[in-house]
Amino acid sequence: MIFKEWFEMFYNAYCVDVIAYDCYKDYYYINQKHFGYIADMELLSVKPIDIQNCLKSTLSYSNDRQRRSYFLLKRVFREAIVNGYCDKNPCDYVKPPKRIKKEAEYFSPDNLVHLFDDDSSVCRMFQLDLWTGLRRGELLALSWDNIDLDNRYLKVCQTLVHTSCGDRIVQTTKSRRDRLIPLHSNAIAILNQIRSQDVSNGFLFVSPITHTVISLRRYNRLYRAFYEQQKTKYPDLQYLTPHKLRHSYATYLIQCGADIETLRALLGHVDITTTQRYVHSNFNQMCKAVNNLKFE
Structure with missing residues (x-):
């Protein structure tokens, strides 16, 4: 079986309406854009050097795209082995792209004051x-x-997700775990x-027109319009995406003394390395830490 035939089988069985819509849509794009080098090759004949040549086409893209392409390829071949179409995974002999760690962006105190100077x-x-x-x-x-x-x-026990049939509420979370969040x-x-x-x-948040839950797309549009409204009052207001509100929650919790394990539980992360990106080390914090040093 050639790669493009197996990828179509894999995609329909393991991706469509199984994982998040945006995710499997991205997988389709990655295959079209980056896996053409091996598309017509027999699965059994794909070598590690062929995988490396596929990944070369991702080098001008983001680090996330490079890593996602690698791990998608690795899973495609893993499932091919499980289903008896090949006997080894060529990705096992190729190093994954190194993760580039980025500190999470967050709102400054002034930005938050200006953004929320409203009563709507x-x-x-x-x-x-x-x-x-x-x-x-x-x-x-x-x-x-x-x-x-x-x-x-x-209690966080459900989430709104986008599917090929539109938005729907599923009785689970991204991490597949319910969690309780104490309320300030x-x-x-x-x-x-x-x-x-x-x-x-x-x-809590229902469209006054349709009387249904506000859609994910509508949420983004509301945020953009709200930001533009506040920008007219405060021209220096910096634009950050609404997801940076979550980043701000995490960053200020750390600055107020929360430990990283507590933060992981509050955010619903499975892997604590995901939480570590919210730990910002700036010079003022380092000065404060050194000034508080005692040998008693």
Whole structure:
């Protein structure tokens, strides 16, 4: 069997409507863009040098694209072995592209003050995102059944995902684990404001037109419009994507003394190395650490 025939079988069986829509759409693009070198080769005849030549076509792309292409190829051949189409994985003899570690961007205190100088329902949605550190899909899938204001916590157990048939709520999270998030007093105040409004069908963030949960795409458009509105009041307001609200939650927790394991649990990361990118070491923090040094 040649590679392109097996990839189509692999893609339909293991990707379409199995993993996130954006993810398997990206896999399709990667195959079209980068795997042409081995497309017509027999699976049994693909050598490590052929894999290396495939990966060369990713060098002008981001580090994430390079690594995703490598690990996609590796899985394609692993499943081919499981299904009896080849007997060894040529990717095992090729080093994966080295991960380039990047510190997570986050909002400065001034940026946050200017961004949230507003009292609209849209502003409260983004404020809640900041004070809980939820992923976009987790925030939009929040229902009042997930929130216990008396005991000051919310349960993250579902998420809004984009599929080939549109957005839908799935009863799981990205990490496949439910988690509890303690609520800061500011988050509780925001939730009380949201609850005082007319909320239909139990969800916190509902479109006033369709009376359904706000879509992922609509969320992005609302954020952009909200940013542009605030930019007219504060011309120096820096643009950061809404996901940077989650980064800010994590960064300021670390700066306020949270340990990395606690942060991992709050963010819902499976691998603690993902959490480590939120640990920023700047000169002021290093000075503070040195000044607090005691030998007692």
